[in-house]
Amino acid sequence: MAVLTSRFADGLAVGPDLIVAAESAVRQALSGLSGPPDLVCFFICGEDPEEVAQAGLRVMRMAPGAEVIGCSATGVIGDGQGVELTSAVSAWAASFEGGRASSFALETLRMEDRFVIIGLPDRDPDDRVAILLADPYSFPTDAFVEHSADVLGDLPIVGGLANGTGGQGSVRLFAGGEMYTEGAIGVMLNGPINVSTVVSQGCRPIGPTMVVTRSEDNLLLELAGQPALARLEDIVSGLDEEDRELVASGLQIGVAMDEYAESHERGDFLIRGILGIDPEREAVAVGDVLDIGQSVRFQVRDAAAADEDLYELLDAHVEQRGRIDGALLFSCNGRGSAMFGSSDHDVLALHDTLGPIGMAGFFAAGEVGPVGGHNHVHGFSAAILVFSSSSPPGGEKAAQTT
Secondary structure (H helix, E strand, C coil): CCCCCCCCCEEEEECCCCHHHHHHHHHHHHHHHCCCCEEEEEEEEECCCCHHHHHHHHHHHCCCEEEEEEECCCCEEECCEEECCCEEEEEEEECCCCCCEEEEEEECCCCCCCCEECCCCHHHHHEEEEEEEEEECCCHHHHHCCCCCCHHHCCCCEEECCCCCCCCCCCEEEEECCCEECCCEEEEECCCEEEEEEEEEECEECCCCEEEEEEECCEEEEECCCCCHHHHHHHHHHHHHHHHHHHHHCEEEEECCCCCCCCCCCEEEEEEEEEEEEEECCEEEECCCCCCCCCCEEEEHHHHHHHHHHHHHHHHHHHHHEEEEEEEEEECCCCCCHHHHCCCCHHHHHHHHHCEEEEEEEEECCEEEEEEEEEEEEEEEEEEEEEECCCCCCCCCCCCCC
């Protein structure tokens, strides 16, 4: 059943007939609204891309007065639960009471030695946030998001990378009454809509914060004047057996967002993966380009750290924002049952902290959200767009918690 709210509601239907499931999920969401919908978002998990396409096209005809966007996924979230690798549809409906939603579709064109993104709407002073759903196989999401400030200024972007159970070629995107098999789609929210963001990266720091003293592209060569690999080995040698296993299963590195902070603890970093090591150069390869002078700290990720991080961020957000009315959740497909042993972990955390709100989303192949005032693509994270009754402090743009 849909969660009833005044302005936001969600629905979920599980079953092999995706059109029937889509109709059921959307009806649940629409029936929970006290007024006509301004925006409907839907997410479809199914084995056959053609069936996913037909279900999505059906959804876009069910709310003719609203903007409707959606995508395929390997798992969906709605009705207080997550459903992974099972034929299911989740839907979310919103009535903004004066706010506006405008969908868009993005296409990548090659221009000599560079790519150009077309289809992005012009900025409006009243824009609050952009929701982005992208095909990871055809759209340069990382580059687009990292350079979004060049075009969108400080506008937050929240969303996720779509996927399909068949991988490349099985992604389906829906916006403006059309279905797309590549590129990206989204919606711009504009006007008196009180939105904020939460990005939980779910990592725990190990070892001290260190300054990058030598680097080359994405190779970390020296930390605090010593070879980066030697620094890492010293840190690992001082860990207990449990943390050493976490290092072996997936070491991360955090890049400090505020170089001038007195200390850098969990939540103060943009998390990036460690890609490997170069023993000959005593270097560590990082999934980003680091500059000399930046402060970094190695990190590990496990279920306990991810759980604690998410709850702490959500509790703090409630204290800042007051009453929460609705939310969209983009949770990594590496979380859920793979990390927590349950598909429901993240959605239950939201309900525990934010209350019985209208909330839906999907398990993404990468999550988009702002950290430290800049938009980034993340992995193993939970990116959340929160709708509340109170206005953000000082803010025309969405407030953020990381």
